[in-house]
Amino acid sequence: MTAAVEASRAGRRASSSRPRISLPTKAIGDLLALAVLFATGVITFGSPFGGRPGYVAAASGVLVGAAVAIIGTWRKLPVVAVAVLTVIGYFAFGTAAALPGAGSHGLPTADSLHRLALLSVQSWRDLLTVATPANAFLGPAVAPYLAGLATAVIAVSCALRLRRWVWALAPATAFLIVGILWGTRRAPHAGLLGAVFALAALAWIAWRRHQAVTDLTAEVFGRNRKRSGSSVLSSAAAAAALALAAVGALAATPVLSHGHPRQVLRDRVTPPTDLSAYASPLTGYRYLERDEMKTPLFRVTGLRGSERIQLAVLNSYDGNVYGVAGAAAGFYRIGDKYDSFTPGRGTEQALKLQIMGYDGPWLPGGGDLSALKFTGSGEAAQQNSLYYNPDSGTAVTTATVGKGAAYDVTLTVPQQATAGELRNDVLAPTTMPPETGVPDVIAKLAQSYAGNAGTPYEQLVNIARRLRTTGYYSNGSDGLSRAGHTTERITAMFAGSQIIGDDEQYAVAMALMARQLGTPARVVMGFYPARPASGAPLTVTGAEAHVWVEVDFAKYGWIPFDPTPNHSRVPKVESPTPKPRPKPNVLPPPQAPVHHKDELPQSQSASSGKQKKHKAAAGLTVPWALIGGVAAGAAVVAAPFLLIIGWKSLRRSRRRNRGRLVDRVSNGWSEFVDGARDLGFRTQRNTTRRETAQQIAQRHPTAGSVAVAERVDASVYGSGEPSTQEVEAMWQQIDEALGGMRASVPAWRRLLSHISLRSLAGGRR
Numbered sequence: 226m227t228a229a230v231e232a233s234r235a236g237r238r239a240s241s242s243r244p245r246i247s248l249p250t251k252a253i254g255d256l257l258a259l260a261v262l263f264a265t266g267v268i269t270f271g272s273p274f275g276g277r278p279g280y281v282a283a284a285s286g287v288l289v290g291a292a293v294a295i296i297g298t299w300r301k302l303p304v305v306a307v308a309v310l311t312v313i314g315y316f317a318f319g320t321a322a323a324l325p326g327a328g329s330h331g332l333p334t335a336d337s338l339h340r341l342a343l344l345s346v347q348s349w350r351d352l353l354t355v356a357t358p359a360n361a362f363l364g365p366a367v368a369p370y371l372a373g374l375a376t377a378v379i380a381v382s383c384a385l386r387l388r389r390w391v392w393a394l395a396p397a398t399a400f401l402i403v404g405i406l407w408g409t410r411r412a413p414h415a416g417l418l419g420a421v422f423a424l425a426a427l428a429w430i431a432w433r434r435h436q437a438v439t440d441l442t443a444e445v446f447g448r449n450r451k452r453s454g455s456s457v458l459s460s461a462a463a464a465a466a467l468a469l470a471a472v473g474a475l476a477a478t479p480v481l482s483h484g485h486p487r488q489v490l491r492d493r494v495t496p497p498t499d500l501s502a503y504a505s506p507l508t509g510y511r512y513l514e515r516d517e518m519k520t521p522l523f524r525v526t527g528l529r530g531s532e533r534i535q536l537a538v539l540n541s542y543d544g545n546v547y548g549v550a551g552a553a554a555g556f557y558r559i560g561d562k563y564d565s566f567t568p569g570r571g572t573e574q575a576l577k578l579q580i581m582g583y584d585g586p587w588l589p590g591g592g593d594l595s596a597l598k599f600t601g602s603g604e605a606a607q608q609n610s611l612y613y614n615p616d617s618g619t620a621v622t623t624a625t626v627g628k629g630a631a632y633d634v635t636l637t638v639p640q641q642a643t644a645g646e647l648r649n650d651v652l653a654p655t656t657m658p659p660e661t662g663v664p665d666v667i668a669k670l671a672q673s674y675a676g677n678a679g680t681p682y683e684q685l686v687n688i689a690r691r692l693r694t695t696g697y698y699s700n701g702s703d704g705l706s707r708a709g710h711t712t713e714r715i716t717a718m719f720a721g722s723q724i725i726g727d728d729e730q731y732a733v734a735m736a737l738m739a740r741q742l743g744t745p746a747r748v749v750m751g752f753y754p755a756r757p758a759s760g761a762p763l764t765v766t767g768a769e770a771h772v773w774v775e776v777d778f779a780k781y782g783w784i785p786f787d788p789t790p791n792h793s794r795v796p797k798v799e800s801p802t803p804k805p806r807p808k809p810n811v812l813p814p815p816q817a818p819v820h821h822k823d824e825l826p827q828s829q830s831a832s833s834g835k836q837k838k839h840k841a842a843a844g845l846t847v848p849w850a851l852i853g854g855v856a857a858g859a860a861v862v863a864a865p866f867l868l869i870i871g872w873k874s875l876r877r878s879r880r881r882n883r884g885r886l887v888d889r890v891s892n893g894w895s896e897f898v899d900g901a902r903d904l905g906f907r908t909q910r911n912t913t914r915r916e917t918a919q920q921i922a923q924r925h926p927t928a929g930s931v932a933v934a935e936r937v938d939a940s941v942y943g944s945g946e947p948s949t950q951e952v953e954a955m956w957q958q959i960d961e962a963l964g965g966m967r968a969s970v971p972a973w974r975r976l977l978s979h980i981s982l983r984s985l986a987g988g989r990r
Contacts, residue, residue: 251436255384255393256291258429262397263287263377265418265425269404270369275358282366283404285322286373289314293374294381311378315371316341323366340364345371352407353491354558361560363609368407376400390433394426406490503621504939505548506537506587506750508932510729510772511708512954515700517767522583522752525590526762527576532638533753533773533785534765535591538617540747544662544712545932547733547748549617551658556612556621561598563613571639580630581764584948588620589752589765593637601631617747623944642781647682653777655745663737664716671741681744685776685786688738692731692788696724697796705796706730707961713927725796728772728789735774735788745777749785866980873985881956889952890940893959897933899984900963901925904970914938921966928966933959 267287270279293314297307319341321331327340340363344351348367352359359365376396383393401422405415513522525534541550571593578590579601588597597620599607607630610623620634642650674691675684699706706725707714710733718726718734726734732748739746752769775783880892894914901921902908908917918934936955940947947955967975 252385254432254436255390255429256381258425258432259291259377259380259384259393259397261425262394262422262429263373263380263400265422266376266397266400266404267369267373268414268418269401269408272409273352273357273407274360274366274369278360278366279369282323283369283373285318286370286375287377287400289318289322290374290377291381294378294385297382298385307378307382311374315345315374319367319370323370324363326363341367349407351558355560357409358560358562361562362558369404372400372403376403391430397426398422408489409491410489503586503943504936505539505546506585507539507547507710507729507733507748507772508936508958509585509951509954510750510770511701511727512950512957513767513770514727515702515767516954517582517770517950520582520767521764522767522770523581523589524579524762524764525576526578527574528754528763529574529759531753531756532574533749533771534589534751535618535749536589536751537587537591538614538619538747538749538775540617541658542660542662542733542737545929546935547710547736549614549619551656554614555616556614556619559597559611559613561608562596563594563615571637573635574638575633575635577633578631580626581628582767584625584627584950586621586623586625588622588626588632588634590632590634590636591620591751592618593639594618594620594634595637596635597632599630599632602629604630604632607632625945627948639782642778642784644682644686647778647781647784648680650682650778650780652681652744653779653782655777657740657745657747660737660740662712663741664712664719666716666719667734667737668741670719671738674738675742681742681776682778682784684742685739685744685774688735689774689786689788692724692735693790696726696731696790696794698727698790698792698794699725699796700727703795705798707965708958709929709932709961711929711932713929713965717927723796728770731789732772732774735786739774739776747775747783749773749775869980869982869985873979886947886949886952887941890937890947890955893952893956894934894937897930897959897962900978901930901966902983903978903981904966904974905983925966925969927969928962929958930962930966933962 267280267283270283271277273279274282290311293307293310296302297310302310316333316338320327320333320337323344324337324340325331327334327337333341344364344367348364348371351362352365352368355362355365376399380393380396380400383396384390387393401418528534537549539547539549541548573595576590583589594613597611597613599611599622603624603626606624607622607626612621612623613619618636626632671688674688676687678684678687701708706727707717708729710729715730715734715737718724718730736746736748750770750772752765753771754763754765754769756763771787771789774786774788776786777783877896880896881889883889884892898906898908898917898921901924904925906921906924909920912920914934914937915931918930921928921930936958940951940955967978970978
């Protein structure tokens with residue numbers, strides 16, 4: 226009896242010493258159940274990638290993660306070792322699964338490994354901020370690959386190694402949720418996938434409970450499960466449960482799938498592209514229209530008439546510059562095609578643009594885009610950094626375009642509306658960003674210029690006509706018009722006896738007047754050729770750069786208005802004829818007495834001759850000596866001041882012409898601050914350019930110091946090296962700002978600033 230008991234105890238100890246999870250039985254069933262659960266998550270990643278690329282990346286991650294978990298269970302590796310093995314698997318197979326274009330025939334390279342390290346963090350953001358389909362970009366596919374890898378490792382390890390195997394459902398559910406949140410609104414099979422996941426999870430739980438009861442029975446009664454048919458029955462039950470889950474899901478699909486768009490993260494996330502890093506293109510308009518008047522900027526093919534070529538749309542004013550804000554600032558990274566949920570109204574047009582003298586990130590030829598593909602030099606970098614804003618129709622490449630760049634663009638040209646149709650139309654309910662710094666004169670003149678018009682369209686026509694007929698055009702070459710569109714510049718434009726400006730000032734003035742009347746208006750910079758085209762190549766120069774105003778109407782969309790006077794309407798400059806000055810009446814000198822030689826003795830005559838020579842010499846020597854003495858004294862007194870002026874001139878020349886282009890930009894800001902310091906401004910320590918500019922603006926509000934600081938920051942911290950033209954335009958703006966700052970102080974203070982030692986001696990910066 227005692228021997229029988231000991232034998233029974235020995236059998237139980239041997240049974241308890243065996244692994245609780247039998248790989249041939251439980252592991253296969255667990256892996257099958259997890260395969261069904263993860264398959265639903267893999268399918269959700271198809272929509273943001275347009276199908277196959279998303280499936281491959283997500284499925285590859287799941288397979289690699291499952292393999293790592295199985296190896297860890299087989300070799301009984303600790304958690305740290307499994308984590309290290311997971312990282313190795315990520316880098317070993319990540320190139321082939323998620324970055325096939327970055328490796329060598331699918332094998333990892335140094336570049337692809339570096340990208341995988343960065344994209345482990347950045348790919349989540351990239352997948353949300355690029356336009357779909359995301360398969361046009363190199364990088365977003367890392368997100369589904371990494372999600373599948375991480376969740377599969379955790380889920381399979383929990384199922385095979387933990388007593389509380391039910392924890393394996395958490396990572397499987399997380400993988401499905403990630404696929405939904407990082408997907409798109411279009412989810413026609415969402416109900417099917419949800420039903421499959423839920424029924425598969427329930428079937429797995431039921432089968433696992435049955436296995437637990439079987440194991441408990443075997444342990445209590447000492448039965449050998451390998452010799453019984455329970456494993457076969459359990460496997461059959463698992464297969465039947467999974468099949469039942471699939472059939473039930475198919476039956477429930479018509480009920481659960483209604484085709485409604487789901488809520489996803491990309492609808493809640495603001496794209497990270499910050500256009501404040503780029504100066505508003507409107508600040509460089511004067512340079513294009515005047516300095517680049519005869520320079521070929523680009524060649525366009527495909528125009529059918531005198532269509533406008535859009536460069537950038539600006540909808541926000543802050544008193545210093547017209548820029549982008551609100552919906553117009555939301556730029557999405559796109560590939561060579563753009564999938565729009567709301568196709569444009571009008572006819573499709575294909576343009577070919579070849580860049581010649583133009584340089585910058587803003588792409589000519591924007592609008593309602595459906596495709597944009599680079600074909601010239603630097604096409605890879607330009608295509609990979611292409612961003613588009615569907616609200617404004619503006620396209621930007623952070624790699625910038627220059628001479629040799631080329632691209633094909635397909636866009637929708639809106640239908641033309643007649644004046645009668647627009648009179649019967651109403652304004653669209655467009656939300657515009659708030660504006661600040663609007664000049665007081667604009668609010669006073671808005672209603673006056675609009676007149677007694679009965680419709681919004683007639684009000685806008687009246688404002689544009691009033692500006693064209695009462696204003697005069699000047700691009701500053703005659704010295705009668707300053708660049709810029711700050712509050713001070715627009716105020717000064719209407720304060721003089723004549724309204725003088727160019728497209729920049731007139732478009733901003735009209736847009737601000739329209740906004741005062743509650744009209745959704747925006748400023749658009751671009752080009753429209755002076756002569757019509759019929760599909761043939763047409764070269765566009767700086768003289769064809771223009772700025773206009775667009776207003777959103779409910780039926781016909783954004784309609785352009787041109788408030789700028791004709792270029793032949795130049796300011797009237799009166800130069801009065803000087804009156805003739807009468808000549809003064811001068812009395813003739815008295816006649817000297819005449820002496821004859823024979824009346825004087827010879828000695829007296831000779832001595833008088835010598836006296837005359839000495840007097841003549843003395844008369845010549847005294848004035849010249851006096852003049853020389855005064856000049857020498859003046860030179861001694863003026864030498865220090867001339868030295869100071871020469872030193873400053875040499876410093877300015879070195880700052881403007883030496884060093885890298887970006888250093889010349891920074892030096893320009895130093896020149897501007899030194900000019901303010903010479904006028905008595907004291908800079909503070911540890912302040913940014915914008916903070917310093919705001920302090921200068923308090924003393925000299927008409928100088929436009931904030932606009933200068935913003936432009937310098939955009940060039941210094943922007944991507945890439947600024948061009949020579951941008952540097953020259955920036956220095957020109959600095960010179961104009963210095964002139965405005967000096968004009969705001971008395972003449973004696975201006976004179977003292979030229980010989981001031983404050984900027985040479987340094988100071989608290």
